[in-house]
Amino acid sequence: MKKSDFPIGIFDSGIGGLTVLKEICKVLPYENIVYFGDTARVPYGIRSPETVTKYALECIRYLLNHKIKLLVVACNTASAISLKDIRENVKIPVVGVIEPGAKAAITITKNKKIGVIGTEATVKSGAYRKAITEFLPQAEVFELACPLFVPLVEEGWTDDIIAYLIAEKYLKSMINKAVDTLVLGCTHYPLIKNVIQKIMGTVCLVDSAIETSLTVSKILNDNNLLKDNSISVNKKFFVTDSPDKFIAVGERFLNDKIINIERIAL
């Protein structure tokens, strides 16, 4: 097997990374993919940095047994907190979701006021702020945790008055700060993009999943690792808890069937 035929590995704390997988499949439809969701310990966004890194490394060790050619850390929380530790433990290219999102925001903003919304752990880490100000030191970055968005999306209440009121309550401060760009710094948030856009008006939303898929494509291309044929394109899913809920919610995320799925014990 040629190295370019090896799968891309995608790690997430649970189901949210499927929004990243979906975008990668759009840009790179021939690629084989192995997805790992730590559904027995999701969500990471409420946990301490040490625990997030411990869990992430355990999962990635498993994923590395599957001869992947590139690792995507699709979870914003793990990307924000553990990327350095992950890179130290992995010999293949590693793509997190923070840097692609931060770079896109920098390109888009005109008034240099950038908002970032995410989990408590992502916001507390300040990872987006660091990534944005590294490239654009004059940027003002406003970070905000929106803990109710994830359960709201998983419940499927993404387009009703409740979603609107919750989003309005959280995002009021972002409107007051007059940001012109808002990074959706959690894999679940693209699923309530419509509601967020309604509240934020003309503010430009950055979907880290899309930006990450473009980064993945570029790295594979630069390293001659693109799979160049449509023969036997496989998607394999590993989860740490029962696959039932992952399949039920995941098929809504992907708008596609989830077939090749296996529960594993860490």
Add this chain to the structure above:
Amino acid sequence: MKKSDFPIGIFDSGIGGLTVLKEICKVLPYENIVYFGDTARVPYGIRSPETVTKYALECIRYLLNHKIKLLVVACNTASAISLKDIRENVKIPVVGVIEPGAKAAITITKNKKIGVIGTEATVKSGAYRKAITEFLPQAEVFELACPLFVPLVEEGWTDDIIAYLIAEKYLKSMINKAVDTLVLGCTHYPLIKNVIQKIMGTVCLVDSAIETSLTVSKILNDNNLLKDNSISVNKKFFVTDSPDKFIAVGERFLNDKIINIERIAL
């Protein structure tokens, strides 16, 4: 040390069991208490039965090292799914929260239509239905998962229009079923009791935490295990993730300071 001076052990998946601790302290103010919250793996309510039981047994094994005289499984999900397995592994009396809640509901109901709200895992287990119909076979039991209530309570949004609309959306079906009694089958729910009561009108709400504290008191009394003096009353807390959030949210739950707390690795 007399056996009656041994602490009561309280196990919970996280922070919610503090509502049970609070009620136990009201009824039994002299007792020593060791509380264990599995905050590195909370919430249990979204997980499969096998995973809930595995995690619960790991935590309880730790708690048993602390010479407890009685074990309270304060987590509704673990009580619903794992109580049998826990009892098989423990030689001291074990009190879950399901049976006390179910018995109270049976005593209260007049029309024999009883509602139960809880996590997805608790509802799926059918544990409340089984416990209620065992004692009152003619009872009609309506079980309903309300996944957004826990994050709503943890966010502290327990008394605004959003809480009201979410509760209304969930509880509509309970009103249609004309239940006259509703069991709050999750440790977090007593904290949004006011909103639930407003929507349910004259329906009687059963708070499992209160019922459980009465059961604990009775068992200790029946077994001559009541601590009968107020000398050196201790509360000790163990958590599996950083204590910061547990303290911040927990003090709101308890309306009291949390001091003697330690993070442990399982």
